[in-house]
Amino acid sequence: MTTAAELFALQRTDLAFDSNVARLAEVEAQLGETEELTSARERVDQCREEVREIQARKKELDFQAEEARGKAAEIEGKLYGGTMKNPKELEDFQADLTSLRGQLGKREDALLEAMLELEEGEVALKEAERALAEIETSWKAEQVVLGETQATLKQEIAELEAKRLDQIEGMDRVALSLYGILRERRQGTAVAVVERGLCQGCRITLPMSILQQARAGVGLVQCVSCERILLVN
Ligand SMILES: [Zn+2]
Known part of the structure; x- marks a missing residue:
């Protein structure tokens, strides 16, 4: 099973990659x-x-x-x-x-x-x-x-x-595909951290049931508003 934490780590790599590619284009233009x-x-x-x-x-x-x-x-x-x-x-x-x-x-x-x-x-x-x-x-x-x-x-x-x-390597195909779709839809961030009950992707207060599911870590749980995969620390 692929966890939100694993996808969040992947997202960190992908965001760094995106920013380096953008910087490289700027440098090459100069x-x-x-x-x-x-x-x-x-x-x-x-x-x-x-x-x-x-x-x-x-x-x-x-x-x-x-x-x-x-x-x-x-x-x-x-x-x-x-x-x-x-x-x-x-x-x-x-x-x-x-x-x-x-x-x-x-x-x-x-x-x-x-x-x-x-x-x-x-x-x-x-x-x-x-x-x-x-x-x-x-x-x-x-x-x-x-x-x-x-x-x-x-x-x-x-x-x-x-x-x-x-x-x-070894990541769940369905999870990866969801991650890819969300990254495209949400300006590169498919995974959002939850802090004090708030989705840091869209700043909405999450329903208790969603928070409990996300905390349990059984399968991927998405934000009810922005649909990002939620990561509870
Ligand atoms: Zn959200």
Whole structure:
């Protein structure tokens, strides 16, 4: 015959098993990359891309400014070289030079702007890299702890499974099936302890006849309200 005490011991194993399985699922959900880590990495990539873009723009502006400077020097050479006699030609060259200097001024302004942007971009990149390194360090430490917890939980689950097999060996089939049905219906607790005449499963005061039957320990006695198997200590 299977007693309420035996089923209560089985329930303890099953509840521990359930809670470990739930904890394992939580732990496993936290294993792997976090959103915080991914977004910190994306931020670094984004900053790096911005710096690259500014550097390319600066290089192009450098080239254009150099080109304008070269052209201006060429015209100046012709203008002040003393070889040019035609006043109309002189006037045209003077106009070209003025326009080139204007262009050069604009390019140099743009270049200065780009240099400032580059400086800012590099500061932002360093900041993003520092933040990523910090997040990575604590993430790695967390993953180690999670990995250890996962291993411990798996070990405990395996031990509880073995214990359960031991416990159900020789148990009455009908009793086990009732236990299973009640566990499903009553959030995992099929057996309730009776304390001072109260069913601890549903807090109802039990009729004297039921209490006497449960105390006698002859067969399984169920609560009249919640139907749980009663265990009188
Ligand atoms: Zn009850």
